[in-house]
Amino acid sequence: MLLAYVRGPPVAVFAGSWLCSKSPIDGTPVALGEPFGDCDPVVARLMSIATSVRIVKQTGTKVFISRELGEDGVDAAFAGGADGVLEELDYAVGDYRNGVKFVLLEPRDVSDLLNAVRTIAEKARKSFDVLVATDLDKVGVFAPYVDGVVLKGGWVTIEVGEVGYVPEIGRCLYCGVDYLMYSGVLRRCIYCGRKLTKVITSAKPPRSRAVFRSIYRKYVSLNKLRFKIV
Ligand SMILES: [Zn+2]
Numbered sequence: 001m002l003l004a005y006v007r008g009p010p011v012a013v014f015a016g017s018w019l020c021s022k023s024p025i026d027g028t029p030v031a032l033g034e035p036f037g038d039c040d041p042v043v044a045r046l047m048s049i050a051t052s053v054r055i056v057k058q059t060g061t062k063v064f065i066s067r068e069l070g071e072d073g074v075d076a077a078f079a080g081g082a083d084g085v086l087e088e089l090d091y092a093v094g095d096y097r098n099g100v101k102f103v104l105l106e107p108r109d110v111s112d113l114l115n116a117v118r119t120i121a122e123k124a125r126k127s128f129d130v131l132v133a134t135d136l137d138k139v140g141v142f143a144p145y146v147d148g149v150v151l152k153g154g155w156v157t158i159e160v161g162e163v164g165y166v167p168e169i170g171r172c173l174y175c176g177v178d179y180l181m182y183s184g185v186l187r188r189c190i191y192c193g194r195k196l197t198k199v200i201t202s203a204k205p206p207r208s209r210a211v212f213r214s215i216y217r218k219y220v221s222l223n224k225l226r227f228k229i230v
Helices: 043-057 067-079 110-124 136-145 209-219
Strands: 002-007 011-013 020-022 029-031 035-039 063-065 091-093 102-105 129-135 148-153 159-162 168-172 177-181 226-229
Touching: 011 043, 043 063, 043 067, 043 136, 043 148, 043 159, 063 067, 067 209, 102 110, 110 129, 110 136, 129 136, 136 148
Parallel strands: 063 148, 091 102, 102 129, 129 148, 177 226
Antiparallel strands: 002 035, 002 159, 011 029, 020 035, 168 177
């Protein structure tokens, strides 16, 4: 189905290219309102996970996710810049246990968190990193006090809608402009003259964390994105 990104934050992160015949590469930002490919509409859920992770990453917090998201959800999280999978860490829940690197807590509020950390430290007398399991809307409350968050839910809403046509899209990373080529063909940005990058492709890079990370890094500083019809 030909789809556009119709509702959500100004910039979403695309994920789920394996459910598409043509699409952006996983981890590529998509502007609100923009057509993005020929995909199964369930990519909306994956874009929601990827976009939520990116929103948290932009605050400078480390983000982990659980394997409970399923293989597609985990890959989407990596497309959004996730730092790791909880179940692959050496961690203990609620208390320190011999030699673990991380203690995972699920506090009600900040004082609950900080007093728990101190109490655990008194007993453990060992170094450990603190992770908090929380929903997206509470990340800002806990993030300043911990080494990372485990994002459990509260994913940002992303809606996709069917469209009649998906044009070629050329992106200027420098200006944050996508040229939607409904009529003309452009090779260079009309504002800065730089060469445009093709956004939509049928190419499928390997579905690996290294690839997701490199695409995430390519776009990490792209915070504004609008489209222009040409
Ligand atoms: Zn430009």
